[in-house]
Amino acid sequence: MTFVSILYGLLFWAATLILIGGVAMKIRQYWNTPAPLKIPTTPAPVTQGGVVWRMFREVVFFQSLFRSNKTLWLFAFLFHISLWLVLIRHTRYFMEMGAVLTFLQPFGKYAGFTMVLGLAGLWARRFLVDRVRYISAPSDHLMLALLIAIGGSGLLMTFVTHTDVTQVKAFFGGLLTFGFFGDAGGLPADPIVLVHLLLVALLMIIFPISKLMHAPGIFFSPTRNQVDNPREKRHVSGWALELERQGKNYLDELKK
Amino acid sequence: MADYEVPKLTGEGYCEIPAVREGVMESKGPFIAKPDFQKALHFPNDFDAAGSLVPNWKERALDKMADLKGRYRSLQVFLDICVKCGACTDKCHYFIGTSDAKNMPVARQDLLRKVYRRYFTFAGKYFPKLVGATDLTEEVLADWYNYYHQCSQCRRCSVFCPYGIDTAEISMAAREILDHVGYGQKYCNEIIGKVFKIGNNLGLPGPALFDTVEGLEEDVEMDTGIKVRFPLDEDGAEVLLVTPSADFFAEPHIDGLIGYAKVFHETGVTWTMSTIASEAGNFGMFIGSYETMRRVSLRVREAAIKHKVKRIVFGECGHAWRVAYSFLNTLAGPFDFLDQRYPVPQHILEFTWSQIQAGNLQIDKTENDDKVLTFHDSCNVARGSRMGDYPGGQFDIPRHVIRAVCNNFVDMPADTIHDATFCCGGGGGLLTDDLMEIRVKGIQPRAEALKHVTTHNGVTHMAAICAICKSQFTKVLPYYGFTMDQIVSVHQLVSNALVLQRQVSVQARPDDEDGDED
Numbered sequence: 001m002t003f004v005s006i007l008y009g010l011l012f013w014a015a016t017l018i019l020i021g022g023v024a025m026k027i028r029q030y031w032n033t034p035a036p037l038k039i040p041t042t043p044a045p046v047t048q049g050g051v052v053w054r055m056f057r058e059v060v061f062f063q064s065l066f067r068s069n070k071t072l073w074l075f076a077f078l079f080h081i082s083l084w085l086v087l088i089r090h091t092r093y094f095m096e097m098g099a100v101l102t103f104l105q106p107f108g109k110y111a112g113f114t115m116v117l118g119l120a121g122l123w124a125r126r127f128l129v130d131r132v133r134y135i136s137a138p139s140d141h142l143m144l145a146l147l148i149a150i151g152g153s154g155l156l157m158t159f160v161t162h163t164d165v166t167q168v169k170a171f172f173g174g175l176l177t178f179g180f181f182g183d184a185g186g187l188p189a190d191p192i193v194l195v196h197l198l199l200v201a202l203l204m205i206i207f208p209i210s211k212l213m214h215a216p217g218i219f220f221s222p223t224r225n226q227v228d229n230p231r232e233k234r235h236v237s238g239w240a241l242e243l244e245r246q247g248k249n250y251l252d253e254l255k256k
Numbered sequence: 257m258a259d260y261e262v263p264k265l266t267g268e269g270y271c272e273i274p275a276v277r278e279g280v281m282e283s284k285g286p287f288i289a290k291p292d293f294q295k296a297l298h299f300p301n302d303f304d305a306a307g308s309l310v311p312n313w314k315e316r317a318l319d320k321m322a323d324l325k326g327r328y329r330s331l332q333v334f335l336d337i338c339v340k341c342g343a344c345t346d347k348c349h350y351f352i353g354t355s356d357a358k359n360m361p362v363a364r365q366d367l368l369r370k371v372y373r374r375y376f377t378f379a380g381k382y383f384p385k386l387v388g389a390t391d392l393t394e395e396v397l398a399d400w401y402n403y404y405h406q407c408s409q410c411r412r413c414s415v416f417c418p419y420g421i422d423t424a425e426i427s428m429a430a431r432e433i434l435d436h437v438g439y440g441q442k443y444c445n446e447i448i449g450k451v452f453k454i455g456n457n458l459g460l461p462g463p464a465l466f467d468t469v470e471g472l473e474e475d476v477e478m479d480t481g482i483k484v485r486f487p488l489d490e491d492g493a494e495v496l497l498v499t500p501s502a503d504f505f506a507e508p509h510i511d512g513l514i515g516y517a518k519v520f521h522e523t524g525v526t527w528t529m530s531t532i533a534s535e536a537g538n539f540g541m542f543i544g545s546y547e548t549m550r551r552v553s554l555r556v557r558e559a560a561i562k563h564k565v566k567r568i569v570f571g572e573c574g575h576a577w578r579v580a581y582s583f584l585n586t587l588a589g590p591f592d593f594l595d596q597r598y599p600v601p602q603h604i605l606e607f608t609w610s611q612i613q614a615g616n617l618q619i620d621k622t623e624n625d626d627k628v629l630t631f632h633d634s635c636n637v638a639r640g641s642r643m644g645d646y647p648g649g650q651f652d653i654p655r656h657v658i659r660a661v662c663n664n665f666v667d668m669p670a671d672t673i674h675d676a677t678f679c680c681g682g683g684g685g686l687l688t689d690d691l692m693e694i695r696v697k698g699i700q701p702r703a704e705a706l707k708h709v710t711t712h713n714g715v716t717h718m719a720a721i722c723a724i725c726k727s728q729f730t731k732v733l734p735y736y737g738f739t740m741d742q743i744v745s746v747h748q749l750v751s752n753a754l755v756l757q758r759q760v761s762v763q764a765r766p767d768d769e770d771g772d773e774d
């Protein structure tokens with residue numbers, strides 16, 4: 001077992017914990033924050049089932065984005081759908097391949113290109129469209145650079161310098177049993193693999209503190225996830241109910 | 257007419273997306289509220305004069321921000337998840353009309369988000385430059401005050417954002433924070449003070465209202481030969497009508513009020529207005545204050561109980577309808593003492609449309625043949641509330657009613673109506689003379705769409721169902737070559753076409769326990 005393998009093993013453990021813990025903390029925060037008023041952007045569904053369907057269209061097809069800007073939609077959709085395919089392909093490093101996974105492998109392989117293409121389009125907008133240039137912070141650029149670097153290094157491994165996939169798989173399999181301390185198989189000493197993995201770990205670490213939270217966050221967006229039924233069903237938050245209960249007008253008058 | 261440029265219309269129906277410019281609309285913002293006004297609204301008032309700040313303003317602003325983000329999921333989530341994709345950047349009528357960079361919805365949000373990041377996020381605390389976080393300074397507060405009062409909270413941006421991020425929610429939060437450090441807006445806060453003290457936005461006391469309705473009864477009788485009643489403060493009526501106070505005296509609002517009265521008269525449903533709730537508008541929403549909004553709403557409940565009505569119906573007002581439809585049950589409910597066969601509350605258009613459908617109204621459409629109509633969907637109705645029992649009913653019902661009473665109707669271009677409607681430019685507490693420039697520039701997209709149908713389809717009039725829209729249009733559209741009388745109330749059209757059959761209005765019967773008429 002090499003020093004690098006131990007380092008990467010620790011890194012991935014840390015990154016995974018930060019990702020899961022951080023996102024869980026944020027989700028808990030969103031969950032616990034009341035939504036005191038019904039604010040769905042209408043025309044909004046009047047049933048819970050309708051809300052699920054609306055959310056599905058937003059999350060899978062980016063419906064609102066399609067209405068707003070076709071070019072942006074194209075790049076964003078290309079990137080995200082490719083990302084999914086690539087992620088599915090990566091499951092082979094963690095689990096046995098079933099028929100479905102095997103079938104999807106080639107798609108995942110070439111989706112790497114469309115993913116980088118989509119990202120490049122998104123990044124180009126940040127320079128070419130003056131409005132988008134104005135609203136971009138350095139982190140917005142860096143995020144795209146990071147994703148492109150991850151995609152690019154991944155493509156290099158797939159199509160240029162092949163890596164020992166079995167060994168990578170053994171390494172990640174070993175991680176689950178803290179194998180990086182034993183001899184479950186180390187990482188191939190391949191600089192591109194190391195760069196790729198380092199960037200992925202970085203992405204995982206910044207996920208909970210960055211705008212990447214849009215992924216879980218969209219499910220909590222009240223304008224999209226609320227049922228439009230305020231006349232039929234009274235909707236009151238805890239703190240508002242407390243105002244009512246104590247017969248007070250203002251929060252600072254509440255006996256806590 | 258003005259010392260700034262009024263945008264030019266092409267009549268082609270769409271506006272060019274302007275190149276971003278910085279600082280075009282930099283200004284001090286609207287007039288600031290004096291400590292007295294703040295006091296009436298229970299906001300901090302320990303500052304000397306309008307324009308000065310409370311002591312420890314910085315901590316108090318940040319405390320308020322922490323409080324709000326803990327109480328409003330919308331705020332917390334919206335501050336976190338914007339990806340700066342820019343999809344909303346060309347969707348705001350104020351950006352289109354002014355080209356000021358900070359009038360792009362995401363840039364407007366960022367004014368607050370930058371401070372949020374600086375004090376409440378890991379990335380902003382340790383890498384402020386990287387993520388564009390900034391300290392809270394007096395300049396930042398000034399920018400908030402200025403640019404959050406260049407947002408009419410119309411929510412057009414929220415329709416087009418992939419996550420539904422609603423800049424109106426951010427504007428409201430920003431205004432609430434500003435109210436807590438001494439930068440309240442004079443126009444809104446003075447008006448809310450009047451509601452608390454006198455009962456309506458315009459400060460019309462009870463006797464003045466009685467005078468007005470008496471005058472209206474005479475006018476209608478002269479006009480039609482029939483005595484149509486305008487009941488005020490009458491107990492035992494079936495319906496409590498809550499309508500914007502502008503309906504009592506401004507043009508063309510008042511023609512709408514005459515329309516409601518005629519409809520009630522014809523259907524024989526007893527009704528009353530109330531001096532307690534002589535205002536449908538609820539400016540509490542504009543300043544983002546739940547507590548204020550609730551206090552204003554509770555008057556409607558009080559009036560309904562006092563007058564022993566069975567139903568509540570709201571008149572033509574956009575944000576009033578949003579607060580009524582979406583929030584009234586929350587703020588002032590439950591309304592279990594009302595007749596549960598009807599939704600609480602109902603919109604006057606829902607009422608009129610159901611009566612038209614039931615065949616209870618005799619209509620002579622030719623009375624409106626001198627006009628070709630188009631319809632302006634008000635933001636708060638289109639994007640914040642509903643009519644009828646299915647999504648999108650708020651687009652259909654007003655159009656159904658207009659078509660039922662007029663022969664000529666044309667819609668404006670599709671990307672400027674329904675939920676993509678463009679704001680009149682005067683909503684959200686911007687309907688004040690000290691904000692004239694933004695009002696004139698912000699109406700550009702709506703004016704452009706209107707110009708398109710006047711040029712190509714011979715449209716002569718635009719109907720609206722919001723008191724603010726009507727006031728803004730009559731005042732600002734003339735800058736673009738339209739005339740004031742091209743703006744009409746929907747119920748004004750109903751009023752024109754309605755053939756009165758009944759000779760006398762039905763009176764409320766205060767001692768009748770089940771005075772149900774239908």
Ligand code: SF4
Nearest residue numbers: 338339341342344417
């Ligand atoms: S559309 Fe939504 S996510 Fe995109 S920049 Fe605007 S607010 Fe942010």
Ligand code: SF4
Nearest residue numbers: 348407408410411413
């Ligand atoms: S709510 Fe309306 S006025 Fe405010 S930023 Fe969005 S589009 Fe502009």
